[in-house]
Amino acid sequence: MPGRGPGRAVYAPGMTSNAYLTDLFSLDGRVAVVTGGSSGIGRAIAGALARAGASVVVVARDEGRLGRAVAELTADGCRAAWVGGDLSTREGVRAVAEEAAAVFGEPDILVNCAGVNLRPPLGELGEDVWDTTMAVNLEAPFLLGQRFGPRMAERGYGRIIHVTSQQAHRAFVDSGAYGVSKGALESLARSQAEAWSRHGVTCNTLVPGFVMTPLNARLSADPERVAALAARTMTGRNGLAEDFEGAAVFLAGPASAYVTGQSIFVDGGFSVH
């Protein structure tokens, strides 16, 4: 039976399910950088990639939360480290990129999960909110892609995963600058996919619906809103950070070699209901 793509082992009769799953999904020997890896969805993704075998560097500002995330991962037997830095400035992004690459080596996997959602009504949205939103949600993923993407292409393997939002596709509770940044981020993924996929570097986005994380603390504190949002899904519940683990491991590993430029909704059916 022919193999299913470059770098993949050929299925052999009698192969155990473990060997088969390892061939499809293992991240052994890979290095991953996860921005926003100290909290919420990014923390869950960092844990999943690390448990699947990758050495993971988590990036954010708050050193206490970073330290706790890495201590938990290491206690679980994972290889993990953190780099503190502010992704809202170009200098901050550049510094983080160099520091992150110095820990376990150049990354094979880049997850851009750090994000801010500042929600003033559009008429009151000032240039400061616009600039911060674009810097963290869009420019940082662009600059990190410019830094790491071409080197992944040179090495012939790479996975770039952005985390966007249903607000890339629809207005929702003062989408303002946030929805614009996430829409552009999905376009960036397609441009990156066009540039680097033929060199083994796939670029995709995970699209959350409403997920119960610190980012949504205000909305999550309103039981009626929480129940109303759950009712808009098909699964009947809101998202949890751990709902992103499987999709992230899939997009980071060998099994997704032919999936690129895509937006994959992990939203319990919210977007199609």
Ligand SMILES: NC(=O)c1ccc[n+]([C@@H]2O[C@H](COP(=O)([O-])OP(=O)(O)OC[C@H]3O[C@@H](n4cnc5c(N)ncnc54)[C@H](OP(=O)(O)O)[C@@H]3O)[C@@H](O)[C@H]2O)c1
């Ligand atoms: N929760 C949802 O319902 C939902 C829905 C759609 C999309 N999303 C997207 O999912 C991603 C993760 O969100 P979440 O809900 O998991 O939020 P979260 O728990 O608040 O985590 C956000 C992460 O981003 C980091 N971060 C924020 N600003 C940063 C900066 N300037 N520099 C470096 N790191 C920064 C935070 O760490 P520090 O504060 O320590 O820097 C934290 O690790 C975001 O891109 C968000 O837009 C979430």
